[in-house]
Amino acid sequence: MEDKDLDKLFQEAFKEAEEIPRPEIWVQIENKLKDDSKVVPIRKRNNWWSYAAAAAIFVSISGYLTSKVFEERSTIKLTANxxxxxxxxxxxxxxxxxxxxxxxxxxxxxxxxxxxxxxxxxxxxxxxxxxxxxxxxxxxxxxxxxxxxxxxxxxxxxxxxxxxxxxxxxxxDIKPIFEFEEESESMYAATPNEGKEKKNIITTLLNNITDNIDSKVNKEVRFHTDDEGSFSISILNSIAKNPTKKRK
Amino acid sequence: MQPLSLQKRLPNITTSIILENINLTNLWKECNLQNRKAQAQFYSYFSKKMFAVCMRYSHTTLEAEDILQNGFVKIFTKHNTYDGKGSLEGWMKRIMINTAIEVYRANQRKLTESIDDNENIQIESHLVADQMGYKDLLKLVQHLPLGYRTVFNLYAIEGYTHKEIAEMLRITEGSSKSQLSRARQWLQTKISKQAY
Structure with missing residues (x-):
């Protein structure tokens, strides 16, 4: 038999062939579909939930930081009286x-x-x-x-x-006494015109972050902004501190 | 949507064909909405044909059942991948074949198993010595080793080219050709042995 004839023999036999599967197979298919249908909507929901979760985390972090800002402001008001x-x-x-x-x-x-x-x-x-x-x-x-x-x-x-x-x-400031005064001293020495510095939300947030990073470091890095919206970082270190103020 | 192969079943009753087509389109839509009853109906309509496809790609009935199951789950869950171009049945068949090819890829180690020429295959058809019925031919194909069986099915029955087969099975064209010739040789031998 030629190759083509052989192929054709099988072709004809298989073309409209039917085989009857066991009824149990449909049950198994149904079960798999049920499992899948449970999974799919949750996946879709996951997309939504993941975004919601990310937003919630972001809001909570920024809320925490801004609440710290408000803390400062409220104490400012208190003492201003x-x-x-x-x-x-x-x-x-x-x-x-x-x-x-x-x-x-x-x-x-x-x-x-x-x-x-x-x-x-x-x-x-x-x-x-x-x-x-x-x-x-x-x-x-x-x-x-x-x-x-x-x-x-x-x-x-x-x-x-x-x-x-x-x-x-x-x-x-939430600092021990010594550093507190030192810090005020150093601020005088280093930046006399600091009173004119402006602070906005971003700088206060950044300042809070840097404060929280290392509580031992007392305002070594300060963020300021000016009228034109540009930011500046002032780095204060112990060199600028007044040596006469010795607490220890 | 092109008319389905129902035509061959009811050749002279064109109106009923059209009705069937409409019914099937609606049924398919219902299946897409995950209407379980519609899906059961759809399955009962197509399962025999699909199972026959699965059977010739498999070595055992169990294997064929697995392919049928996975295939239909895909059909019902990935219904949106059917773009409406070409027949629905053709698309379904393709899914069955792809599922069978997954089995092939998973078992590629066993491809080089040698065919036992002395293997005793019971041939059921005794009616005409020369002619072998569907059942016998199916049995022969099922006894081919995985690689030969797959290539033979894809080339001789489905009509794919060696290039396409090489792509699908991730083999070389040469490998596809050699496997096909070996499959033919083996089948030829078995058929001629049934002359008596």
Missing amino acids: VPTPEKATSNYNYNTTKSQSVDEKLKQDNNTKYEHLVNYREKNSDNNLEAGTSKVELVYIEELTENQLLANIKLEEPTSHLPIVRQVTEID
């Missing part, structure tokens, strides 16, 4: 704009204030931030009443609100 201590310390910064006698007096005040600050902080190092802050404010008021009026008079100036903001931020 008690202007005298802040003003007292800010005067230290604006020596050149004040008269000599006032400066001297304020220097004294600042020294006493810092002493009190140190004492207070040492006593209350275990307290949480907000409680500590509010107590410090009260102490200031008690100790510095004699200079209160002077401070008030002298600092009724347009730039007064800025120093308050800055000072409050520093005082409210």
Whole structure:
């Protein structure tokens, strides 16, 4: 037989052939279809759920960070109500704009204030931030009443609100006392015009992130933004710190 | 959709053919909606033909059943891959063949098994010595080793070229040709032995 004939023989035989499968096979097919139909909608749902989960994670993280921002802001508001201590310390910064006698007096005040600050902080190092802050404010008021009026008079100036903001931020910082003051010192030394820095959401978020990365490092890297929307990073290190302030 | 091969079953009753076509289209649509009853009906309509295809690609009935099962699950779940071009039956057949080829690829090690020429095959048809019926021919094909059987089916029955077969089975064209000739030789021998 030729090859073609052989092929044709089989072709004809198989063309319309029918074989009867066992009925059990359909049952098995049905079961497989049932399993599949359970899987498919879940897969489709998975797509949706995975996006929803990703969005939820993102929202929770950003919410956590912004809540930290609000924490700072709320403490700013708290301390802003008690202007005298802040003003007292800010005067230290604006020596050149004040008269000599006032400066001297304020220097004294600042020294006493810092002493009190140190004492207070040492006593209350275990307290949480907000409680500590509010107590410090009260102490200031008690100790510095004699200079209160002077401070008030002298600092009724347009730039007064800025120093308050800055000072409050520093005082409210979640850092131990030593670094806290060091940090304020270094800030004076390194960036005198820091009061003009603007902060927006992005910089505060970035600042929070860097703060949280290493709590030991006290604001070595600061993010600022300016009017034009450009960002700047200022890196502060121990070199700029005032060597006279020794706490240890 | 082209008319299905129902024509051959009911050659003189064209209206019923058209009706069947419409019914089948609707039935297929219902199957796509995962209507279990429609799927059962669809299966009962096509299963015999499909099973015959599975049988000639397999060595045992069990193997054929596996291919049939997996094939139909694919047909019902991947119904959207049928684009409407070409007959539905042709598309289904292709799925069965592809499922059979999966078995081939999985068992490629066993391809080089030698055919036992002395193998005793019971031939059922005793009516005419010269003529071998479907059952006998099926038996012969089932006794071919996997590789020869697959190539023979694809070339001689389905009509694919060696190039296409080489692509499908991931073998060389030369391998396809040699396997085909070996299959033919073997079958030829077996058939001629049945002369008496």
